[in-house]
Amino acid sequence: MRPPAEMKLDSSLPRPFVFINMAMTADGKISTVNRAISSFGSKRDFKHLYELRATADAVMCGARTVDLNPVTLGPGGGTFMKRRVKNGLSPSNLRIVVTGTGSVNPSAEIFKHRFSPIILLTTRACHDDRRRSLRPLADELHDGGDSEIMWIETLHWLRARWGVNRLLCEGGGALNAALFQAGVVDELHLTICPTIAGGRNAPSIAYGPGLPALEEASRMKITSAKRVGAEMFLTLSMDRSLGSPSSCPPAPDHSKIS
Ligand SMILES: NC(=O)c1ccc[n+]([C@@H]2O[C@H](COP(=O)([O-])OP(=O)(O)OC[C@H]3O[C@@H](n4cnc5c(N)ncnc54)[C@H](OP(=O)(O)O)[C@@H]3O)[C@@H](O)[C@H]2O)c1
Numbered sequence: 494m495r496p497p498a499e500m501k502l503d504s505s506l507p508r509p510f511v512f513i514n515m516a517m518t519a520d521g522k523i524s525t526v527n528r529a530i531s532s533f534g535s536k537r538d539f540k541h542l543y544e545l546r547a548t549a550d551a552v553m554c555g556a557r558t559v560d561l562n563p564v565t566l567g568p569g570g571g572t573f574m575k576r577r578v579k580n581g582l583s584p585s586n587l588r589i590v591v592t593g594t595g596s597v598n599p600s601a602e603i604f605k606h607r608f609s610p611i612i613l614l615t616t617r618a619c620h621d622d623r624r625r626s627l628r629p630l631a632d633e634l635h636d637g638g639d640s641e642i643m644w645i646e647t648l649h650w651l652r653a654r655w656g657v658n659r660l661l662c663e664g665g666g667a668l669n670a671a672l673f674q675a676g677v678v679d680e681l682h683l684t685i686c687p688t689i690a691g692g693r694n695a696p697s698i699a700y701g702p703g704l705p706a707l708e709e710a711s712r713m714k715i716t717s718a719k720r721v722g723a724e725m726f727l728t729l730s731m732d733r734s735l736g737s738p739s740s741c742p743p744a745p746d747h748s749k750i751s
Pocket residue numbers: 514515516517522523524528529530531532533554555556557558559561562591592593594595596597616640641642663664665666667668669671672696700
């Protein structure tokens with residue numbers, strides 16, 4: 494996937510379709526309080542993750558998720574790469590790491606795997622010394638705001654510059670919270686795992702400053718629910734009309750999960 498030589502930001506075009514995929518405990522946590530464990534899902538849940546990646550032009554994570562886990566955000570091997578091509582996508586997805594201040598660890602696992610472009614979404618609050626150490630690790634560093642990413646503009650930029658029609662966000666909670674707050678989340682895929690982790694300060698799927706009133710909450714509706722083995726696979730859609738944000742293939746139908 495290469496950016497076009499000429500880039501025009503046409504805000505009359507729809508922004509990319511944004512969907513989030515997360516696995517959480519039955520008490521709503523996405524990791525233990527010490528952040529040591531965040532993988533609560535089964536093998537089936539991991540397959541589900543790759544199935545969703547196979548419908549996305551780009552996969553995105555926040556800096557702490559990339560620091561704390563040996564993730565590569567890749568397509569997951571030959572079967573899924575073939576599926577991507579069948580879906581009209583490139584064999585490997587673009588990878589995006591959000592690091593407003595550039596605090597992401599340059600030694601993180603993702604930077605050791607060069608199979609597809611890596612974009613770092615930074616802000617103007619990222620100091621020059623951090624920029625210097627991050628630049629060689631990324632195919633592009635893009636300032637998406639002053640101290641926080643301006644999501645609407647940045648999503649339009651991702652579409653115009655890198656051809657992103659479907660963007661899959663895989664957490665963590667801080668990044669998800671910012672996307673919900675910006676009102677750009679179209680769909681949420683949630684796996685509920687039969688584990689109780691506890692921990693007052695353990696992160697949840699939208700781990701931000703929170704909202705003062707229910708009227709400001711993101712309203713979603715459950716569009717699919719399926720129990721497979723010990724887990725529940727849910728899909729929730731934003732309860733509003735966005736027109737047709739993407740011409741790319743839709744995410745897999747949960748009724749086909751087996
Ligand atoms: N169970 C699951 O499905 C799942 C999935 C993913 C992650 N996790 C777990 O969740 C935990 C990490 O979550 P987290 O909430 O602590 O961190 P996170 O969302 O992964 O990363 C937070 C960082 O991302 C950057 N960032 C996020 N939103 C931004 C915005 N709007 N503008 C600018 N920068 C932004 C900031 O980087 P800078 O500090 O550089 O500014 C921020 O400190 C880990 O324990 C991880 O393993 C679980």
